[in-house]
Amino acid sequence: xxxxxxxxxxxxxxxxxxxxxxxxxxxxxxxxxxxxxxxxxxxxxxxxxxxxxxxxxxxxxxxxxxxxxxxxxxxxxxxxxxxxxxxxxxxxxxxxxxxxxxxxxxxxxxxxxxxxxxxxxxxxxxxxxxxxxxxxxxxxxxxxxxxxxxxxxxxxxxxxxxxxxxxxxxxxxxxxxxxxxxxxxxxxxxxxxxxxxxxxxxxxxxxxxxxxxxxxxxxxxxxxxxxxxxxxxxxxxxxxxxxxxxxxxxxxxxxxxxxxxxxxxxxxxxxxxxxxxxxxxxxxxxxxxxxxxxxxxxxxxxxxxxxxxxxxxxxxxxxxxxxxxxxxxxxxxxxxxxxxxxxxxxxxxxxxxxxxxxxxxxxxxxxxxxxxxxxxxxxxxxxxxxxxxxxxxxxxxxxxxxxxxxxxxxxxxxxxxxxxxxxxxxxx
Amino acid sequence: xxxxxxxxxxxxxxxxxxxxxxxxxxxxxxxxxxxxxxxxxxxxxxxxxxxxxxxxxxxxxxxxxxxxxxxxxxxxxxxxxxxxxxxxxxxxxxxxxxxxxxxxxxxxxxxxxxxxxxxxxxxxxxxxxxxxxxxxxxxxxxxxxxxxxxxxxxxxxxxxxxxxxxxxxxxxxxxxxxxxxxxxxxxxxxxxxxxxxxxxxxxxxxxxxxxxxxxxxxxxxxxxxxxxxxxxxxxxxxxxxxxxxxxxxxxxxxxxxxxxxxxxxxxxxxxxxxxxxxxxxxxxxxxxxxxxxxxxxxxxxxxxxxxxxxxxxxxxxxxxxxxxxxxxxxxxxxxxxxxxxxxxxxxxxxxxxxxxxxxxxxxxxxxxxxxxxxxxxxxxxxxxxxxxxxxxxxxxxxxxxxxxxxxxxxxxxxxxxxxxxxxxxxxx
Numbered sequence: 001x002x003x004x005x006x007x008x009x010x011x012x013x014x015x016x017x018x019x020x021x022x023x024x025x026x027x028x029x030x031x032x033x034x035x036x037x038x039x040x041x042x043x044x045x046x047x048x049x050x051x052x053x054x055x056x057x058x059x060x061x062x063x064x065x066x067x068x069x070x071x072x073x074x075x076x077x078x079x080x081x082x083x084x085x086x087x088x089x090x091x092x093x094x095x096x097x098x099x100x101x102x103x104x105x106x107x108x109x110x111x112x113x114x115x116x117x118x119x120x121x122x123x124x125x126x127x128x129x130x131x132x133x134x135x136x137x138x139x140x141x142x143x144x145x146x147x148x149x150x151x152x153x154x155x156x157x158x159x160x161x162x163x164x165x166x167x168x169x170x171x172x173x174x175x176x177x178x179x180x181x182x183x184x185x186x187x188x189x190x191x192x193x194x195x196x197x198x199x200x201x202x203x204x205x206x207x208x209x210x211x212x213x214x215x216x217x218x219x220x221x222x223x224x225x226x227x228x229x230x231x232x233x234x235x236x237x238x239x240x241x242x243x244x245x246x247x248x249x250x251x252x253x254x255x256x257x258x259x260x261x262x263x264x265x266x267x268x269x270x271x272x273x274x275x276x277x278x279x280x281x282x283x284x285x286x287x288x289x290x291x292x293x294x295x296x297x298x299x300x301x302x303x304x305x306x307x308x309x310x311x312x313x314x315x316x317x318x319x320x321x322x323x324x325x326x327x328x329x330x331x332x333x334x335x336x337x338x339x340x341x342x343x344x345x346x347x348x349x350x351x352x353x354x355x356x357x358x359x360x361x362x363x364x365x366x367x368x369x370x371x372x373x374x375x376x377x378x379x380x381x382x383x384x385x386x387x388x389x390x391x392x393x394x395x396x397x398x399x400x401x402x403x404x405x406x407x408x409x410x411x412x413x414x415x416x417x418x419x420x421x422x423x424x425x426x427x428x
Numbered sequence: 429x430x431x432x433x434x435x436x437x438x439x440x441x442x443x444x445x446x447x448x449x450x451x452x453x454x455x456x457x458x459x460x461x462x463x464x465x466x467x468x469x470x471x472x473x474x475x476x477x478x479x480x481x482x483x484x485x486x487x488x489x490x491x492x493x494x495x496x497x498x499x500x501x502x503x504x505x506x507x508x509x510x511x512x513x514x515x516x517x518x519x520x521x522x523x524x525x526x527x528x529x530x531x532x533x534x535x536x537x538x539x540x541x542x543x544x545x546x547x548x549x550x551x552x553x554x555x556x557x558x559x560x561x562x563x564x565x566x567x568x569x570x571x572x573x574x575x576x577x578x579x580x581x582x583x584x585x586x587x588x589x590x591x592x593x594x595x596x597x598x599x600x601x602x603x604x605x606x607x608x609x610x611x612x613x614x615x616x617x618x619x620x621x622x623x624x625x626x627x628x629x630x631x632x633x634x635x636x637x638x639x640x641x642x643x644x645x646x647x648x649x650x651x652x653x654x655x656x657x658x659x660x661x662x663x664x665x666x667x668x669x670x671x672x673x674x675x676x677x678x679x680x681x682x683x684x685x686x687x688x689x690x691x692x693x694x695x696x697x698x699x700x701x702x703x704x705x706x707x708x709x710x711x712x713x714x715x716x717x718x719x720x721x722x723x724x725x726x727x728x729x730x731x732x733x734x735x736x737x738x739x740x741x742x743x744x745x746x747x748x749x750x751x752x753x754x755x756x757x758x759x760x761x762x763x764x765x766x767x768x769x770x771x772x773x774x775x776x777x778x779x780x781x782x783x784x785x786x787x788x789x790x791x792x793x794x795x796x797x798x799x800x801x802x803x804x805x806x807x808x809x810x811x812x813x814x815x816x817x818x819x820x821x822x823x824x825x826x827x828x829x830x831x832x833x834x835x836x837x838x839x840x841x842x843x844x845x846x847x848x849x850x851x852x853x854x855x856x
Contacts, residue, residue: 021576021718031643031761032575129573135719137565137573145557145565147460148449148739215459273725276704290449290736291563294726297701298719308718311576323753333459 001034004318007041007067009089010080011060014103014130015042016053017307018077018314023053033318041067043080068092075317077310078102087111094122099321101313103130103306109204109220112211116330125320125328127313132205133158135305136298137312138284142212143331149288151213153253155425158205160280160300161189161196162228162248166265167278170236170245176229188280198227199248199263206250209284210261214254216336218261224341226264235420238351238391239267242377245275249425258339266425267349274426342400347376347424349393350402352409353416356388360414364390371405373397376427387416393424429462432746435469435495437517438508439488442531442558443470444481445735446505446742451481461746469495471508496520503745505738506530515539522550527749529741531558531734537632537648540639544758553748553756555741560633561586563733564726565740566712570640571759577716579641583853584678586633588708588728589617589624590656594664594674594693595706601661616708626655627676627691634678637712638689642682644764646689652769654692663848666779666819667695670805673703677853686767694853695777702854770828775804775852777821778830780837781844784816788842792818799833801825804855815844821852 008015019039022029029037039059047060067073068089076093080086081104090100090107095118102108108115108131119126129139133156142151157163161183168179180197183189195201203223210218228248239246244267252261268275273295277283282300287293299305320327354360361380368375379391394402402421409415436443447467450457457465467487475488495501496517504521508514509532518528518535523546530536536543536559547554557567561584570579585591589611596607608625611617623629631651638646656676667674672695680689696703701723705711710728715721727733748755782788789808796803807819822830830849837843 017718024717025576025578032759135716136722137569140573141565141569144744145568145737145740147743148453148736150453273704276701288563288736289452290445290732290739292727292730292733294564294724296722296724298722302720304718305720308576308716309573311718312573315575316572319755323751323755325751325753327747327751327755331460 001030001036002318002322003036003038004075004321005038005040005073006075006077006314007043007073008039008077008079009043009086010078011042011044011051012079013303014306014310015079016051017303018079018310019053019055020304021307021311033315034322035318037314037318040073041070043067064089068096068098073098074321075099075101075314077314078104079310081106083107083110090115091118094118094124097122097124099125099317101127101310101317103128103310105131105201105204105208109207112208112219113217113332120329123326125317125326127316127328128208129313130306130309132208133282133284133296134298134300134302135308136282136284136296136300137309138209138296139212141296142209142286146286146288146291146294149290151254151286151288153287154209154213154284155274156206156209156250156284157247157274157277157282158250158284158300159196159199159202159248160282161193162202163277163282164188164280166228166231166246166248169231169233173233175233176231197229199225202248202250202263206252206261206263209250210252210259211332213252213286214259214336215331215334216259217332218259218338222261222338224262224264228265230420231265231422232420235351235422239349242393243270244268244424245270246422247274249274251425254336256339258337260339260344262341262344264423266423268426272426342398344399345396346399347394347396347427348402349422349424350391351419352390353383353387353419354390355414355416356382356386357414361390363412363414364409367408368405371401373401373405429458429464430746430749431464431466432503432749433466433468433501434503434505434742435471435501436467436505436507437471437514438506439470439472439479440507441731442734442738443507444479445731446507446738447481447483448732449735449739461743462750463746465742465746468501469498471495492517496524496526501526502749503527503529503742505742506532507738509534511535511538518543519546522546522552522554525550525552527553527745529555529738529745531556531738533559533629533632533636537635540636540647541645541760548757551754553745553754555744555756556636557741558734558737560636561710561712561724562726562728562730563736564710564712564724564728565737566637566724567640569724570637570714574714574716574719574722577718579682579714579716581681581715582637582641582712583702584630584634584637584712585675585702585705585710586678586712586728587624587627587630587676588710589621590630590676591705591710592616592708593625594656594659594676597659597661598664598673603661604657604659625657627653630676630678630691634680634689634691637678638680638687639760641680641714642687642764643759643762644687645760646687646766650689650766652690652692656693658848659693659850660848663779663850667777670821671698672696672852673698674850675702677702679853682764684767686765688767688772690769690772692851694851696854700854770826772827773824774827775822775824775855776830777850777852778819779847780818781811781815781847782818783842783844784810784814785842788816789818791840791842792837795836796833799829801829801833
């Protein structure tokens, strides 16, 4: 029976969660993976800091060399986050024959190709289930059980913070700032919420998912990103009255021989399986040519859900070590083009305030018409004495065409304000 | 590069779906699994029958010996169904060194232990993702990504036919017989619908899921089963007015050192993730001590979804052949007791008709009280002149205690009829 020696880089929330799981089920690991698992080293900045989870003395170290040069350590669990020195550490560890488990979406979304090709040369595993959707099994199912499919579309609610904020805004009529503040008070959002709120975190996750789903390398820079800070309670009210809710969606698809990948708020029909994914829950909806529609739902963050995915990956590594095989190889065996955002076709929800005069609607409609933007529905509501609010939903049109029309409409003297433009997903 | 020769046993809907997938993506298999895959033989009863999918001449055969004695055939995909001769064929094939992929829930739920121990002796793979939840990846995620967890509960909507019927009854107020007839007309239910409607199909799937979730052998006979034929539109109306819907649930949990496993209709709160799983969709809700609540959703049956899971398993076998390893071993490394149904504790929804007389409610309440059955809510409705309908929801009580109380209540002269007793799941 193998003895597996593990080193954990970083001992924050998730690292301590991993040790909790390993300690709790200590008697089961031998049964579960036919090997003994020991956490031999944990890399920290400060060994003296008070922590919830206790380790035997001598396990914590501040010295990376002590870990990477220990030939007994077979597996590195990387939970430091960030790009450097993490990237260098992982590359060095692979070259020294260690297998890697990581939850680092930032690193994978930017340097995935380098990491995976280094793995291949080193004949070592790199697993990263925890990098997307926390504890939800999504990367391994996409790489294995669903591999018979040509994946057509992946739509994810992959950021719990923004989903919590939008749920609060929807259910309690709060505005964005108040809902964000509540999320911060509850620990769902960080003091600097930019990465979550502006969609950057979701974009990194979508880069990873799209790479796997479409077998082509997609990086963070390929993803079009818009956050949720412009969404107002009024948008949510209009959406609901039309049979939709608003979610921050990651949308990736393969069409016209190009990969589309974008993160932005979107209206989604209330009967769509993603519409009922609330609070800090995540879900990833996958459509394949054989399997049809599937969805994977659960906790997208948090100590124990993330640790669950990390330890699941650790067991996969241990099984590979037992059988002397590598199961985690890169699946980006094609090179597909990324569709420019201008070329993306979708439906749009548009709110604009115009002077309440005869001929205004005709004027605007003719500008849309000239750009090939056709309207599925228009609702007009009197706002104040001489300003009317128009709520428009378009048929499927090209992003560039709607942006060009709005450029013109914005400059009309009859236009008071283009209040919001939100894409619509899942409209037939 | 390996050449993998596959034989398919049975060439019905799913078998043809498998060949469709293999033909459609012919150029991709080498990239996806670094091997060439060929369907060398297909076992049928009648080679002359007209079929949608065409095979090269010489592939179809009626002779099992021709397949099992062909040393070039590495993998058998078993889609014949039923217990015999399927069981003997699989055992023989394993002994002759062939790997197995199967969708046969009947066989696994009754003879899983024999098949998996034969695999171990023969050092061969047996994968069966398609046996539960059609195309939904659930067995592999439970065996891999979620393995770090102690699973606490698995609740599944694992039969599409009954979910379709209940959805029709809920949304259109149809009675059971009419909804069943529609399901039969649309091909969702068979001419003899017993196996679906009486919960037997779901029970087989729950035996498989419980075996994996709790690492102990659970067979079909261990599962308590009740079907949906007694559910009426009135039950659904009452349920909705109380904030619930009714689904045929497979429920398995580990508590008090015993495994509970049962299939029956149950009220479930409208806000539960399973409540919105409608039509012929399936979903499996898994609660683990680390990951918390997760759910897996998709098409639980049909040609292409099932074929998706089968081909996913085939790729897993091919990867194992490539690396000369076995990844599909049995995970039932413990022996846990099955809780007798009498000892199960849950909430109950009870409808009974009683004479509308003073003291009746007190009389019934005192019988419940004597058996330790405490009531969470009681609604009384006048039905006809002198008969009242009582709708009761209980706190968590033991199955035996509620059954014993009803035995006594049934015999009271004031009791006209015990209309229905339905368990409640997910009540706090």
